[in-house]
Amino acid sequence: MSTTEPAGRTTSEDSAFEPPDPLRRAVADSAMTRFQWLVVALCLVINALDGFDVQVMSFTANAVTTEWGLTSSELGLLLSAGLIGVGAGSLFIAPWADRVGRRPLIIGAAAVAGIGMLLSGLAESPLQLGLLRGLTGLGIGAIITTNIVMAGEYASRRWHGMAVSLTSVGYPAGAIVGGILSVELIDGTGWRSVFLVGGVATLAVTVLASFRLPESLDYLLARQPRDALARANRMARRLGHAELTQLPPLTARPGVLSGFRTLFAPALRRSTLLIWAAFFLILAGFYFVSSWTPQLLVKAGLSPAVGISGGVLLSVGGIFGALILGALLTRFRLRNVVFGYIILAAVMMAIFLSTTSSLTAALCIAAIIGLLLNGCVTGLYALVSAIYGPGVRSTAMGSSVGVGRIGAIIAPIVAGTLLDAHWTANELYIASAVVFVVAGGLLLCVRGANLRPVRMAGGRQQPVPAAD
Template sequence: MTKLQETLALKPMNAFQIAAIFMCVLLNIVDGFDILVMAFTAQHVSSEWGLSASELGGLFSAGIIGIAIGSMVIAPQADKVGRRTIILLCLVISGIGMTLSSLSESAFQLGALRALTGLGVGGLLTCSNIIASEYASQKWKGLAVTILASGVALGATFGGMLAIVLIENFGWRSVFLFGGISTFVMIPLVVGLLPESLDFLLTRQPKDSLARVNKLARRLDLEQVSLLPQRPTKTSPKPKSLFAGLVEGKWLKTSVCIWLAFFMTMFTFYFVMSWTPKLLATSGLSAKEGITGGLLLSAGGIIGSAAIGLLSARFTIVQVLASFMGLNAVLMFSFAFFSSVSSLAFLIGFFLGFTVYACMGGLYAAVAILYEPGLRATALGFATGIGRAGGILSPLIAGILIDWQFKSQTLFMLYGCAMVLGCIAVLTANRHSHAGSSISSNPSETAANS
């Protein structure tokens, strides 16, 4: 870690840092809308095309497949060409996917376009989390990354409210069109307001990096430098690939446990966020009440994402994360018994969203703190990509089980057990974390370990 990075990690946050993080939150608000637009339109899409539950589950999973590929293939390129460059590329991809989705004429076309949209969303989610983490001071890294999860929840909440109005007046296709336009609007904002990562410039040292580093240093209230740090020599040990760096030596056990935690958490998250509105409607509530239940999940997520970030400034992120995962499992079991009673379903649903979004944000924060800058985007990209495999399987399995006449109560209990396994994986990852890289938000501890 260079002197610039050490100073940035320990000094109080200034307006420029806060603005960069806020820009990442805006990106995640758009992503939140793009991710969950299928959940809000599911009832109407299913009715228009006469889809079975398993076919509808396939549409849910198509977007997540794209997100997984985007996380594992596109996002790691940010360690080579820059976080900001990949963000701009992904905005173009997801904007095209959302806009064309409004013109789809079959479930197959919509599924293909949901996958295309997911490619952009996967890269965006990873890179925005990385930039937010790298511009936050060490004390507030956990809060910065988890606030981004609240951005996803905000996008889902306002998107759901807007979806009700748009669908009633213009039909379900208008929801996708609005998402596409909103995504394209973000491109000039990123060009004008989002800086490249200081960590990337110092580590990779692209063309004109010294001038760019000093320009950022002025805006970050840091001392300017006359020389960049020496890059690793050819004799320095290097992994054969970025992925190899995640599974060699000290990283192996931690990486495997983190991957399992992401898999189980996303397995639960995408079931809850994709199927809850539909399951509430089939449990005796109206389609509008089902969307309202989905909105309450997202509303709870806004607060939960911020809460885990604030708590991580006082306690280690893994302690807080494990607690939220355990609480989420309890709420899943509770929701199984009260989903047909609107008042109780809405109340439990709010806190269910509170915990499930917090768990997602907490995992992103844990990975962003754990890995060194040269591997950070790759580590988070592979963790989210592997996690998305759980997200892909989740709605598909739920759709198949529904077609097999499984009750919603049984489904919520099964998916609650998955979160229990995720909690165990997080605790195991912490136990195997190599000395000096504990998932902590304590700035003095982390600086000493660096």
Template sequence: MDLRSRIDVSPMRPYQWLIVGLCVVLNILDGYDVMALAFTAKSIGADFGLSGSAIGLLMSAGLVGMAVGALSLGPLADRIGRRPMILLSVGMAAAGTALSATAGGAEQLGLWRVLTGLGIGGILASTTVIASEYSSTRWRGLAISVYTAGYGVGATLGGLAAVGLMADHGWRAVFVVGAVLTGLVLLILAALLPESIDFLNSRGRAGDLDRVNKIAARIGQPAVASLTAASGDADGRTGRIGELFAPGRLRSTLLLWAAFFATMYGFYFVNSWTPSLLETAGLTKDQSATAGMMLTLGGTVGSIIFGLLTSKWAVRPVLIGFTLGSAALMVMFILSTPMLIVAFILGVLIGALINGCVAGLYTLAPALYGPRIRTTGVGWAIGIGRAGAILAPMATGALLDGGWSSQQLYFGAAAIVTVSAVALFLLRTPQRSVSVQDQAATTAAV
């Protein structure tokens, strides 16, 4: 049995959880960055004399950068390696955050927000793959779910930090702290983060065998005599975007993109517009803000629940269930606003389910592609998903101006999320490389 197969069926070792933990920290930085701008937007607008639409463009700049980063840096990671790309992307994010603190106007700040987003996009594409590859088959869903939950933790910390720092030092201090933290994380990653085993196996250069065996020793596995390419490694040229549409992959790629786009549309719709729409529907400002907090609270818990469920059942059916549940509860939620307690409970459940959907897609995507194009496939899926994230608040605002009610907007978003469930139902994922019985036997032997 090669090293990749042993990782799939063996218990998770501390070093593997450490790798997942490093990926979680990187996703925390993503959440911090997004909420830091959200909480400082009003102060920035007052400082630079910006209109509401100009502030909206600034908030979108980071999302555009993330989409471009995932689309462009994902394929590059398949060529130069996941580890170098993560280090480069974290460096870009740190630089963009630091430069944001020095911005003298909206144009400069928008440029630095795009740079920060580029780095975060590269981070997301590569860390999703790293976390997946170093996780066992049984605990892969939980590992990715914990990784996904890091966003909510970072968003909470970013909001708290922004409130405290702005009161004493102004909005620029929020970005200074973010840059310092990102720089420290870069040093930690340089010391502890390994390269992808699948990438080393696929590349097969002189010295890669020694690197693989050093990693094997750290995760408690015996050394290997030679590099063994993982299943599917021979399929496709390294980092070529066109390989995503090759015979046998076209259908899976398009369905995965549809699922990412629809899910991220729903995710950003409920997280961006819920407080405003509830206020429009008749709730007070405090009640609407509380409902928004319920979504965030549910999101962190939901990601973990999804991971625990996938340790017992296959990812795709659980993900379909979460997606259909999200759509149904979105309809129930907006209809229940006259009953506050019910609405708050449903808000928690929606946050849990829609975040679980994101965790599920991050778990599913790496399994669809061979090592030579894995980060390319994941990066493009994330990039397409970010397009949905960008469109959701823009489309909602336009429809709201066009006279749509809160109920109509929620019904429409629920219909779009349902499209994700249909795409996932039609998607056919690769079969597991080992049976449950084989896994149990190997685990017992180890």
């Protein structure tokens, strides 16, 4: 492990990273306060705008294709343009949250995403729209990863998984709103209005965050920026804990590049590579399904409105998937829960389009797939947040999601190309199911993922025997 920053426990039987100072230990072991839940709620709202901003392209795909006469391959490129930006934002911008702070990065990235959305509504060609989707994605990629880290760092040990899950719920919730608005706005004022509404909403939440979002306590104590002790003690008072008389020892303030090197220290190298591979495969499948399902349902003989409804139901299911996962993590081991989600998702994708002869069955399966896919992604977020320490947590999350976004970028393009090569929609879903099975196998090899749940006992949180 790097000498510049403790990166967290990597043994399979530990419950989570053990905070090295009394204040963070007190926060980790105590019940959640109203203030902590408010921080999680604000992170949820910010993630909801990200879900709207990312998924809006898939909901407007039919209208954009009709206006500009796009082929499937061209539409695949346009669907991937935003994901390219998201990947770059996750990989190259989000890690700076370990250096400059969670709060300023989230606020700045949200402003970039809002401006990108507004300008996307004014695009005059597919090239312009693609470039602006890339700009929007830069902000979204930085927000998604840093937001998850922020929520997890404000949660107690027992509610860590639930805090990450609740924040993740924002993404499908925003996508649901985007789908519903898309149907109404496209029919009434055209597809451009969907982007304009999303941009205004994102900038409004940016202003709210600038007033209400605090800095991460973990960041203040791990990195110790200017006035860190005074800021940490203000936070301690708000959380109802004793103030610190001095900051914990600080060995170094490594930069972003050394943070990446920490991920490949001997104790973490195996887990880092396996987690990156799992993110790549899971996000490839996730974004193939979320980007192409509306179009593929239409190709299967259903109406465009039903296609959009199918996309919305993916997000509806996603809300319950993240919430159920959060509840399961208070009882079952993290790795086992995520593995179960992955295998069930593979089964549901393999049978999905064979159910389209029954509209009700197809839409129900779509909701179940959304439940399972979002649970898979949320579980990976929780895994990263639990394994890595606060000094490199944003770097670990950003790099993992960034590598995953490479899969997300490739998947819609490959799907469009295969459709032009006369692959059937059912064959594409079966191929995605196989990808998920491989990802499940990789997850079983990750060390430090078999984290025990905890319960309250005598006012403190204690590990409990996990039900396997």
